[in-house]
Amino acid sequence: MDIKGQISVEFIILMGFMLMVTCVVAVSINTDSELTHAMAAARSGAVQGVLADSMAVYPDDTFKDYTQEYPRLTSPSGVKIVKITYTKPKFNSTYNRTKIQLKIYAAGSNLDREEQYRLGSRINYYVRKSICQVFNTQNLTNSAFNPAFSDNYVFTTAGVEWV
């Protein structure tokens, strides 16, 4: 920009090019950042689910059910998360969002399949709940937070795999 208030053509081209690059980068960063935060929320939720399983302090209905059917689950159990993976993102026209299925691998001792299923369901519930809370999308889904929505993604959870 010179002292007469004129702008060079090179500067205008440079600015235009920068603007285009910025827009493309911004969209890409936004999408990647969203996925990163969703996965962070999923990890946070999984830890919370594991803690709920480990402490064996449940809502009263669940507690009464477990006391009758699965008394082993009313005692603290040693559950830990091994890893969390997700399927390749795929656009889903029903939800008009990219769908991702999360899969959680957990380890726990002395549990039979039914007990593992119940503890795994709780972990998955907290994972979906955490995602919905981070993106403030509780009103878009059902009481089980299934599926969990973010702005551009929809998350479901596969059954927890016990290793």
Place this chain on the structure above:
Amino acid sequence: MIMDQHGTISIDLLLTTFIFLLIMGYAATLISDRFTAVDQSRELIEARSLAENIANSINQAYSGGNGHRVKIKMPAQIQHNYTYHVQVNSTGVLVIFGNRMGIAYIIPKKFSSTYNNLKSSEISLEPGNEYVIINKRDENEENWIVILKN
């Protein structure tokens, strides 16, 4: 230079600020979610810890034999804002707070809330009170756990 004397601002700063705000937007909700999760986790841990401590004291009094006494002090609240109550019976120590429940299992099966007239009963422990847990042997050589408010 961030801002020169003509009042222009560099495109680098604009871009950086934009990206920073974008990341902070998600990070703020994530951090808030983490804090909530930590609070909820503390509630569960405190409830479990309370149940296990009481169960441990009862087991200690039971295994100590006739006349063994253990004092326990109940916390006023769980996680500073939850009132709670505890029930002790032959099944175990049941902690109830909000709409949640947790149980810790115990060895003894006979409980009484009176010392002189031993009578099977479910005993409620209230927040903030101090209790003494006593092992008492009856005339049939059976050991009872008596829990009295101190």
